[in-house]
Amino acid sequence: MTDPQGRFDAPPPARERMFNAPLTVVLIALSMPVLFFFQQRLPDGGAGMAFAPADLAEGRWGTLFTVMLLHGGWAHAIMNAIAALAFGAPVARLFGDRIGPTVFLLFYVACGALAALGYGLVHWGSTQPMVGASGAVFGLIGAATRLMGGQGRVLPLTDRRVLSASLAWMAVNVVVGLIGYAPGVQGARIAWEAHAVGFVVGILAIGPLARLFGKGPESPGAAQV
Template identity: 80%
Template sequence: MFNVPLPVLLIALSMPVLFFFQQQLPDMGASMAFAPADLEQGRWGGLFTSMLLHASWPHALMNAVAAVAFGAPVARLFGDRIGPSVFLLFYVSCGALAALGYGLIHWGSPNPMVGASGAVFGLIGAATRLLGAHGRVRPLLDKRVIAMSLAWMAVNLFTGVVGYMPGAEGAQIAWEAHAVGFVVGILAIGPLGRLFKRGVLIEEETA
């Protein structure tokens, strides 16, 4: 928490700051939200602008804390030279693809979606292959990666079905976007780890 990389800290701080300004808008930012129906009409901007919005203070703060916790190992993997730019691109890509996945699943729905949760779940997916690996990437089929992935998806599905999450305030939870963001993150971190020469951690088999 005290050694969090700067790009992670800036993204986390931007969430409550942007929500403060969002509250000052006449429509509370509704015009920048994403609805699956936008895809039919060729409006793609919401895939990106929706992750700048949140539904409530708890929603914004919870995502900010999660971004710090799970974004730090991802940012450290990318290093300090072009790393911050790569981290930002990774974060935005996870969020946009998560929203796109949600839009394809709920094709034609007019119900708007807001929040950076899809991008944050991308960080969670990536961190799932990094935690405890000493700066390298665990194999996708590593038993610890599989176990943590199943646990995260179980929690995600539970909150989606039950419909309870701090700050949701009765709104429908876009758990599908969370799942898509997680899958994007956990898959993309493998080739990115090789690109940044940290490699994939190969465990020695034990009897």
């Protein structure tokens, strides 16, 4: 388009969306407070779906998955929802739009189930129940740790940024676990071991998954995360 003097008018700059998280991530984040709303209305408050390490010896493996549907309070559910939204977005973008949502969902569930399994092995035989999607969320945090600053590439495990961020996350996790305090978990023991296992699963699995389903480290035209 030109003006009367024949000069070209530059097109107006495109507005960047303020909120552009992938739909799968948004749905997972929204599901946490929604499910907690219904959890409060169950006769047992969801206790039958909680995970206890003793479940492993008794063959109740389903609780490795149902534990992710429960939370210990509104603050607990909302904090996990915010973290899932923040750290899940770059991971979901890495996998793309075609089979990406399925890969992302399976990755999220696997991180949560393995986190609960790790916690169960550490506390073998305990009947103390555990609830929450924090293990799955820490899997997203672990994966995102290798994406931050990588311009769409998965950074090597030995990258200085990955190592420093990992140490910081684990230090905070252990300190919070030892202190035994976090918002939304009043009076409950913090399952920091599950957080740690979820983080390790996420940070290790994101590399192979990116090579199989995403924009691998060698892809120069990868979109920025």
